[in-house]
Amino acid sequence: MELRIKKVNISSGGPLIVIIHKEDARKLDLKTLDRVKLKIGRSSIVTAVDVAKKDKIKEGYIGLFTEVFESLNVKENEKIIVELEPKPLSLQYIKKKLDKQILSKHEIDEIIKDIISNKLTEIEMTYFVSACYINGLTLYESSYLTESILESGSRLKLDKYPILDKHSIGGVGGNRTTPIVVSIVAAAGFTIPKTSTRSITSVSGTADTVEVFAPVTHSKERIEHIVKKTNACMVWGGALELASADDKLIKIERPLSLDPEGILLASILAKKAAVGATHVIIDIPIGKGTKIEEKEKARRLERKFKQLGKLLGMEVKVVLTNGSQPIGNGIGPALEARDVLLVLQNKGVLDLKKKSIFLAGNLLKLAGVKNGVKKAQEILEKGLAYKKFKEIIKEQGGDPEIQPNQIKISNVKYNVRAKNSGVVGFIDNKLLTRIAKIAGSPDDKSAGIYLNVHLKDKVKKNDILFIIYAENKKKMDYALNLLDREAISINQKV
């Protein structure tokens, strides 16, 4: 059937959707959410159909949502051929998983392929996530899923052995160990091609923080070159294009804060496999408000990470760390970057220093270095890590000589003070993160929070607990609205 194109100025935010008139739907025997193939010239695309209510689309017309309109490169009123398209096979496989059956490599490949190419609707992807959540994935299914995600992107070609990597499962403010760990490990002579994410929902991703020092968006070839020159990199992982399936699944998981283990495992290890990692350390912070709150669940994940790593040819070590408060003093790109630089220059921020040495040391041990932790500490304290850091920053196109006091922090600031004297009893990770986001982080790198105290510190009434740095006064006002709840609680001495 031929229909005339009408542009619908709305983005569906992913799934490809078109709208047709009830009569045309009848002719094509279509129901809402059935699929059609659109053909024009040599282009064709498969989309889901919505049947227009109340004559929003006239008979003979087809309304294209922004994504469809743009991907076909068409004009309004052009004619386009519309045909009923059979349901994708991946739906049968999703049904299989709902029915507690085990999926093959091919079946998982089809599902991931269809998710990436926007062939599945939100409802259909939700069935997949539900099935993975309730029925779980076997170890082999998880490894197939890892490979499917991996094959959907591209890989670094490095021709090195071993290749080291680290990952931290989120939920803790600050905690910007990555640039320090990478610098220590590379200074020890190991290859560590670290790719990181930008913030999606968090206050800052590692890539956002590193960007304070140097560009992080590089092509695959450029990343390979940086690693060859310096043994390391600290770049945004987008160039490897693994994020597509991941991002879509995250959107589905969010409303119920689900995080099916099998998908979590696959999503993390696919990113490690994409850089060719052979030895990987995974940091799971445990505490109120972190992603994994219970030790038991962390232990189960540890076991599965190791088993899955083995199937994928990776040695994986998992460490459970204390996630009860932010690590470092800064939250937000610039404030975190300043902490990183201070640690590399041996000028303080001891909690961040300690955790970085612990992670780097354990990663070195995993790669066969005796007394790894001691070695890591030496490398950091002798300034070798800082030297390596400057090499990497220079190679990525940044200024290696920048000093902590040259990092720009916003001058719209507000001191939050203690209402009484006592001891710091609780730090609300989630609330601090929200405040920093509303203040403008990470889009404004100079916004965020500086913590003057940590757990168990003694404070006097009117001492500064933390400082809010906002992008502008308006954002500060919004951020201050959140202070009716206590972000940092003081236990009064009895």
Add this chain to the structure above:
Amino acid sequence: MELRIKKVNISSGGPLIVIIHKEDARKLDLKTLDRVKLKIGRSSIVTAVDVAKKDKIKEGYIGLFTEVFESLNVKENEKIIVELEPKPLSLQYIKKKLDKQILSKHEIDEIIKDIISNKLTEIEMTYFVSACYINGLTLYESSYLTESILESGSRLKLDKYPILDKHSIGGVGGNRTTPIVVSIVAAAGFTIPKTSTRSITSVSGTADTVEVFAPVTHSKERIEHIVKKTNACMVWGGALELASADDKLIKIERPLSLDPEGILLASILAKKAAVGATHVIIDIPIGKGTKIEEKEKARRLERKFKQLGKLLGMEVKVVLTNGSQPIGNGIGPALEARDVLLVLQNKGVLDLKKKSIFLAGNLLKLAGVKNGVKKAQEILEKGLAYKKFKEIIKEQGGDPEIQPNQIKISNVKYNVRAKNSGVVGFIDNKLLTRIAKIAGSPDDKSAGIYLNVHLKDKVKKNDILFIIYAENKKKMDYALNLLDREAISINQKV
């Protein structure tokens, strides 16, 4: 926060959605699919939020989808107050069900309430359907779900005992036993207030067919009056407003053709409970292309219908019938109505007559009538059922004296003939249904299909197998396109 209203001329097809600018989302600390409360004057409404891509909505504005715009009764550029709304509690209960826990009456109530008031997104409803599908519902959960659906609508007040009812689980063409069963049972002196659906995806609903004789849309009070006068009614169930939760769940179930048993049971028995039914017969046709294809599944449903009925104070009898071919000769409202009238006048259509007597007879037996089937046959053959039918039609405002040859059938017709001689071996229920729909049924009541043969009939080459009646020539052309597959297959004699 105050934002200015912008109208987005798109219907989301159910869930309430608004779009806001990225900056405003940040100020409110909102992510895509979070919820906001909109307040203007004394009205307020809770909707899901989409964050605008590519500046479709400017900072300071809020885009309202059609459903939201209309329900608030606002104008463009008016200011509206927008606040972050906590997630509904029902999400926690859905999560509980995903985690294999059993839900309480209150929890199921909350979920259904939020589904009906459009507070849950498609993703969230899909999680509920998945959880019901995979983890199942206990008998008590099904009864709570029935009650929740029931309480979301209204009930007939009839003050009678017993009250009889029937239900047929679909998938078979024709099969229009309801008007005949209702007439027989009411003629036998029993109360049978039958509510039916209009077609959603099928070629004709019972309500569509009865509408050929008389109006079927009546208020609750009018329905009660009709039943008081005639012992019966044959009306559209919309007046009882039970369909809302049902329709929404059906939309979610369709892409994977899921039909979680617990939801199916609740959805059917809620409609029976709404008319106060005490004795119910349920017909499950089994055969290729019907809704329940396997006998084993039908037997399990039978057991559960009985148990759940008991909890709800209903006696339920389930009969498994042959669903391998259409029942009666007509498919489509007018053609089915003609069959019904012919049976009531004892002028043929023997398969429809036989099945109607079987169902009515078993229902009478269930209500304590000895030799129920014999009694049903007598009532039909003595013309008592026809007399009762005319009473009901008259009371509903139709013409009781209409004759079979006065029922208008379309004159755009096409004879589909046998390509060879032999015996009718297979009738493709699904394909016939599609042809009838594309020909214009049920919106055009005069369109549909007339079957000249049934399974095992002998035919000669060029005999008419069935006749297509289309709304107009264009629709006939579309319908004929489907004839490349054989709707009725002839096995040649060897």
